[in-house]
Amino acid sequence: MTENAPTVLDAQGGDLRSLPDREFLDLGTCVNRYGPPPAVETALRCIKPEHLLAHPYGDEERFTEAYAEFMGASPDRLIPGRGITEFIRVLAQLLPTEQVAVVTPDYTDTIRRFPVHLDPPSGTAETAQSRLERVELGMRTRPYVFLSNPNNPLGFYLHRDDLMEICRANPDSVLIVDEAYIEFLPDHAELSMTQSGLSNVVVLRSPNKFFGIAGTRTGALWTLNPDIFRRVAERKLNWTLSHVDAVLAIAALGETEWAEHTRSALLANALGLEEILGDRFPGLVRGVPVHYRFIATDDPIADHRFFLDHGVAVRALDGRQPGRVSGLRITAPTAAELANLKDSLAR
Missing domain, CATH: 3.40.640.10 (Type I PLP-dependent aspartate aminotransferase-like (Major domain))
Known part of the structure; x- marks a missing residue:
């Protein structure tokens, strides 16, 4: 862990400094996984x-x-x-x-x-x-x-x-x-x-x-x-x-064609993410029109650890903090990453 790195509940999306020194699929940030455009x-x-x-x-x-x-x-x-x-x-x-x-x-x-x-x-x-x-x-x-x-x-x-x-x-x-x-x-x-x-x-x-x-x-x-x-x-x-x-x-x-294609792909992947997560996490917020999903959970640390054990970094939020709600936020991966995620969680 990097010195002065934020804890899991304090880290913002994409800040992996508090995690073990290994490679993770970073689904904790809300940035488009298909970007940047060419x-x-x-x-x-x-x-x-x-x-x-x-x-x-x-x-x-x-x-x-x-x-x-x-x-x-x-x-x-x-x-x-x-x-x-x-x-x-x-x-x-x-x-x-x-x-x-x-x-x-x-x-x-x-x-x-x-x-x-x-x-x-x-x-x-x-x-x-x-x-x-x-x-x-x-x-x-x-x-x-x-x-x-x-x-x-x-x-x-x-x-x-x-x-x-x-x-x-x-x-x-x-x-x-x-x-x-x-x-x-x-x-x-x-x-x-x-x-x-x-x-x-x-x-x-x-x-x-x-x-x-x-x-x-x-x-x-x-x-x-x-x-x-x-x-x-x-x-x-x-x-x-x-x-x-x-x-x-x-x-x-200026990448209008890329934007339209990528937006459609990412929103479709978000629906695929719902299918993967739904049975395991009953607190999943479904049907929202964005590329990320939120899972309401009483123990975000334990569920965060579950994803880390499968090589995936997600955003953990502590409902005890003012303005927060307890749970995890997960960004939709690319199509290739989605297939790998499904296999990983199945194991």
Whole structure:
């Protein structure tokens, strides 16, 4: 184990430093296992040392244009940044955190930065409807509500139209939506809240997870709210993105054929993952429209160890921690990995 490595329950997805020194199939991160697309490797090979001499003039503008086109949004409503995490940090600095309610369970940085949580009902299974009801409650009683949609780690997606209805009914409350996984949905451009046209909506987006380029740090904040847009833009760094980040992300965003094929394959593999896990783990959340699955379990450490014994790393979550729910999150593997996983678990 690496010195100062996080424990299993504290480690984020893809951080395997707490595990034994051996090879694991890493299904603990939510990054697309088929990525990066071929154009990214080509772009990386084309970067020459002399390209790194100058400051990255124009790179963030080129990235913003490319991402806006991919999203079907106006580039002048986007603020580029270093992934969604940067915007969570900035919003936590700008907004009174006691007035921001997070619909939990949610993403690691969100629940750490914003301590007011709208937790699932005790003793009942979480559903998309129960999450939607908490969004409505939050917007009715708080100035700001934070929501990951599709949700990390459960995978539920709340339809854009339902969220828009709640936002219209509560114009004095702002809904902040983390859409890190929206691009795994086939109709992501239409289903995103960037298409809402509402000024009490803030959307956080990043191509890193879907295109398998989490090693780069690119993302954007979208909003029609002039006050929030101005305040976040004032916090933007002089050089938001590095040249390498921008070049690789732009190359990925241009891979539309790869995106469609890979999305279909990965979602099919997620259904195959359900079949493999279902009988063994009754707490499996089924039928969600994303590439990962959540298993509710009272003993995530023991079940985490079960997968390690079969050469697979998954994400363990401790329900005793604020904003968490007890269980495992497992990312869909590639088709070849799925076949190997089935054989491994059968043994």
